[in-house]
Ligand SMILES: Cc1cc2nc3c(=O)[nH]c(=O)nc-3n(C[C@H](O)[C@H](O)[C@H](O)COP(=O)(O)OP(=O)(O)OC[C@H]3O[C@@H](n4cnc5c(N)ncnc54)[C@H](O)[C@@H]3O)c2cc1C
């Protein structure tokens with residue numbers, strides 16, 4: 001056991017936690033503790049190693065395969081001759097692994113910072129013991145190191161949750177932590193879960209030629225989305241994958257070419273490989289939080305206030321371990337807030353969770369921000385909605401699109417947008433103007449739907465015209481009425497000039 005080494009700042013978790021060490025914090029003595037992510041126990045957290053980045057690199061390769069298969073519709077004859085899985089995998093991790101190793105070495109070698117590569121647990125107030133489990137740091141594997149900090153940040157993320165019926169079965173299975181490193185593509189795969197991870201991996205593997213079965217206990221895939229989009233996604237998924245909704249595995253055993261899952265409705269499904277994608281639990285257990293005086297919510301998230309402070313003085317938390325949103329852009333935002341707050345205790349910044357957007361990089365892609373139609377109705381708004389088809393704008397014609405939609409939810413009385421939900425190519429980018437309008441309101445509040453549509457140019461004939469048309473299609477007061485008497489300078493009685501429509 002080592003003596004306790006004292007730091008200005010101790011960070012547990014090298015994902016968004018590592019990004020905390022901004023230039024302003026770099027002069028402080030900082031310890032970063034991390035036990036590694038995924039099967040390689042890599043430094044740098046989920047997003048870099050087993051989350052956002054590699055999945056989207058696989059998604060891109062899947063889309064290339066899909067484009068080749070689909071080319072005939074456009075008069076281009078092409079044949080997908082094969083998929084070199086190992087080449088795809090090795091290209092992706094050949095790029096990611098060196099970044100992870102470089103990040104670890106930088107933290108180990110930089111002035112003022114130290115990397116402790118192992119599992120950390122509180123052993124007292126702002127004091128931790130780290131069981132060193134990984135090589136690559138300065139501490140011997142197997143040793144136990146004690147560190148303490150003036151401030152401690154918990155950024156330990158979340159891990160895949162595995163239903164007991166799978167965990168206890170003894171049948172080999174994968175999660176998002178391991179499935180991207182497999183050596184060979186299986187012929188078939190059963191995905192348990194109907195959320196984001198399931199939707200993205202089902203797309204990747206099916207586009208690369210794997211026969212995919214999806215089993216989810218909800219009545220639709222991507223159940224948390226606006227119901228119209230969730231239904232549209234489920235309908236399209238059924239055309240490509242064998243989708244079992246309202247279904248839960250009650251027994252898992254070896255069978256068929258690999259695994260057999262008996263479902264509660266008496267049917268069964270088989271596949272060569274089993275992928276479990278049934279949610280992620282915060283890494284708040286096995287951290288000794290009770291010893292550190294840190295309270296945890298019933299759902300397992302570390303309890304934080306709007307500034308990121310936990311119940312223990314000088315201990316902060318951010319990202320998946322504490323946030324209501326398990327998203328990297330949210331974890332990054334929270335890290336920026338906490339970094340500021342560590343340096344400016346007299347003027348604390350607050351987390352902004354008002355308009356958190358999200359996207360699902362599946363086939364089709366889905367994006368969402370703000371209230372769903374049902375949420376807006378439940379909240380008592382005078383709701384108006386417009387669902388615009390991609391196929392109704394010029395770029396949608398070019399794409400021969402027949403299935404993609406952009407839906408906006410508005411408040412009839414104020415004319416303001418309450419939410420936007422899109423399903424189709426590039427929806428994660430197309431939705432950004434709505435995120436901006438909601439998040440950066442002018443002095444008179446967010447622009448109305450018609451102001452957003454008519455107060456700016458929309459490049460013609462870009463796909464973004466689908467959003468322009470959706471906004472214009474909302475049954476709200478026309479732009480002229482909303483802007484009547486509008487006088488931005490306070491001097492000019494004239495109305496602002498409206499720009500012409502691109503449609
Ligand atoms: C397959 C997948 C795809 C995703 N795609 C997207 C996406 O496209 N867009 C998006 O916004 N989000 C995506 N996410 C979610 C995103 O990855 C997470 O929200 C984000 O990475 C959380 O960051 P974090 O810093 O809170 O935690 P993490 O990045 O998970 O970092 C926590 C670190 O702490 C370490 N740790 C935990 N406990 C201890 C301990 N006791 N001692 C030492 N170390 C410990 C862990 O090993 C890990 O390295 C995806 C997630 C998955 C699983």
Ligand SMILES: NC(=O)c1ccc[n+]([C@@H]2O[C@H](COP(=O)([O-])OP(=O)(O)OC[C@H]3O[C@@H](n4cnc5c(N)ncnc54)[C@H](O)[C@@H]3O)[C@@H](O)[C@H]2O)c1
Pocket residue numbers: 163192193194195196197198200215216217218222223247248249277278279280325326327358359360361
């Ligand atoms: N593109 C992105 O932003 C992205 C991508 C991947 C993951 N993530 C983040 O990771 C989080 C976790 O993703 P996830 O897909 O694992 O969780 P999730 O909460 O999105 O979905 C879990 C799904 O599994 C189903 N389920 C749970 N237990 C089941 C059981 N026993 N049998 C059958 N179905 C069961 C649930 O009903 C749900 O449909 C997401 O909430 C998201 O925030 C984000």
